[in-house]
Amino acid sequence: PADGKMNKIKWLLTWPLIFVLFATIPNCSKPRWEKFFMLTFVLSTLWIALFSYFMVWMVTVIGYTLGIPDVIMGITFLAAGTSVPDCMASLIVARQGLGDMAVSNTVGSNVFDILVGLGVPWGLQTMAIDYGST
Numbered sequence: 001p002a003d004g005k006m007n008k009i010k011w012l013l014t015w016p017l018i019f020v021l022f023a024t025i026p027n028c029s030k031p032r033w034e035k036f037f038m039l040t041f042v043l044s045t046l047w048i049a050l051f052s053y054f055m056v057w058m059v060t061v062i063g064y065t066l067g068i069p070d071v072i073m074g075i076t077f078l079a080a081g082t083s084v085p086d087c088m089a090s091l092i093v094a095r096q097g098l099g100d101m102a103v104s105n106t107v108g109s110n111v112f113d114i115l116v117g118l119g120v121p122w123g124l125q126t127m128a129i130d131y132g133s134t
Contacts, residue, residue: 021047055081082113 025047026033028040056078063073086109094102126132 025043026036026040028034028037033040059073059077059081060070062068063070086105090102090105093105
């Protein structure tokens with residue numbers, strides 16, 4: 001019974017967000033919307049960008065309120081916020097017997113984070129903002 005109540009509470013809390021996403025992103029898995037797959041991709045990416053912006057903003061506000069520097073908040077909360085979903089995805093596919101996919105996800109996401117997450121901002125800093133800096 002308690003599990004049923006928690007599921008109802010979780011559904012009630014997530015329903016507005018699910019409704020907004022349903023209303024703004026075409027479901028290209030249905031035959032009617034198949035040809036709009038690129039729109040689905042772009043809108044999904046925009047929603048992820050918006051959620052990421054709000055996540056960083058909220059962590060910054062919470063850190064400022066508690067007197068914790070932005071660097072510490074970024075290293076702990078934002079890093080955990082991006083690593084935990086990768087860990088959950090790896091656990092799910094490992095339980096399905098797809099160990100190679102779990103290892104690939106674990107290694108691949110970290111390599112991508114280091115090469116793109118650090119490389120692109122540093123590259124922009126060096127090439128566009130302060131040309132020739134190190």
